[in-house]
Amino acid sequence: MAADYRNISVEVDDGVATLTVDRQEVLNALDVRTTEEIAAAAIALDADPDVRAVIVTGGGDKAFVAGADISVLVTYGPEQGRRAAAAGQRAFDLLERMGKPVIAAINGYALGGGCELALACHIRIASERAKIGLPEINLSIIPGHGGTQRLPRLVGKGRALELICRGQPIDAETAERIGLVNQVVPHEELGAVTQALAAELASKAPIAMRYCIQAVNEGIETSLVEGQVIESTYFGLCCATEDKKEGMTAFLEKRQAEWKGR
Ligand code: COA
Numbered sequence: 001m002a003a004d005y006r007n008i009s010v011e012v013d014d015g016v017a018t019l020t021v022d023r024q025e026v027l028n029a030l031d032v033r034t035t036e037e038i039a040a041a042a043i044a045l046d047a048d049p050d051v052r053a054v055i056v057t058g059g060g061d062k063a064f065v066a067g068a069d070i071s072v073l074v075t076y077g078p079e080q081g082r083r084a085a086a087a088g089q090r091a092f093d094l095l096e097r098m099g100k101p102v103i104a105a106i107n108g109y110a111l112g113g114g115c116e117l118a119l120a121c122h123i124r125i126a127s128e129r130a131k132i133g134l135p136e137i138n139l140s141i142i143p144g145h146g147g148t149q150r151l152p153r154l155v156g157k158g159r160a161l162e163l164i165c166r167g168q169p170i171d172a173e174t175a176e177r178i179g180l181v182n183q184v185v186p187h188e189e190l191g192a193v194t195q196a197l198a199a200e201l202a203s204k205a206p207i208a209m210r211y212c213i214q215a216v217n218e219g220i221e222t223s224l225v226e227g228q229v230i231e232s233t234y235f236g237l238c239c240a241t242e243d244k245k246e247g248m249t250a251f252l253e254k255r256q257a258e259w260k261g262r
Contacts, residue, residue, distance in 0.1 A: 007034040015052040015202040022059030027066035042094035052202035057105040067112025085144030092120035099210030101201040105194040116145035124181040126172040133169030
């Protein structure tokens with residue numbers, strides 16, 4: 001699998017996969033191939049039962065992803081633009097819909113498509129050096145990989161419109177204050193903190209983990225009443241698993257549970 005990738009790398013170690021966007025000469029900017037590789041990796045990682053958590057990060061020390069590749073964008077007419085935006089949306093949807101936790105380790109600039117990539121992840125941890133924003137307005141375009149939709153869901157409409165309409169990136173501390181990132185850490189600790197979080201999440205019961213993510217993802221797009229039907233349905237499905245029996249038996253026997261993923 002990994003051999004086919006040119007602009008990303010994927011490494012799996014002890015249940016944790018690390019997907020690194022790696023075009024350092026352009027600060028990991030996304031071109032069509034890179035977006036397609038992210039989509040292919042998301043499908044493969046979701047299907048791999050040995051992968052229990054995923055970290056998404058950027059190659060090098062300067063950028064997570066500095067946006068869509070402007071040297072490609074400049075050539076687009078309307079139909080190419082629409083298709084490219086839709087392809088990016090599909091790739092990031094695949095990440096968001098993964099049935100295992102996806103953590104963005106934001107190691108530097110996360111601009112435009114880079115910010116949108118981070119928004120599609122389930123949890124965001126930022127280096128104190130991170131700069132995060134949607135600067136598309138400064139190029140006379142709008143965010144096209146889900147940013148106008150995911151950002152207001154995460155930080156509220158007012159904050160999102162300020163970020164989108166001003167096009168001014170914010171620092172990591174501000175991003176944490178408004179809820180755009182979960183945690184800010186010293187730059188040199190980013191790898192260790194995200195690895196530890198991924199390992200913790202990878203140790204949880206995999207089927208219940210998938211249902212936690214699906215219940216939140218699916219419920220947030222619907223009404224409270226419908227969302228709670230989704231929740232109770234997944235709750236019921238958890239009750240059909242061997243792991244539910246094991247988890248509760250282990251608690252009552254005061255021992256560590258051993259998950260089977262069944
Ligand atoms: N698309 C294409 N190339 C990009 C890029 C992008 N989104 N972001 C950076 N690069 C390239 C630069 O053109 C430069 O290439 P060069 O060495 O051939 O000149 C290289 O990456 C390094 O970037 P540079 O601008 O020299 O670094 P910097 O530290 O001065 O500035 C940024 C860093 C992130 C502030 C700046 O690169 C930038 O504003 N990038 C565009 C961000 C953006 O608008 N993204 C949204 C696109 S829709």
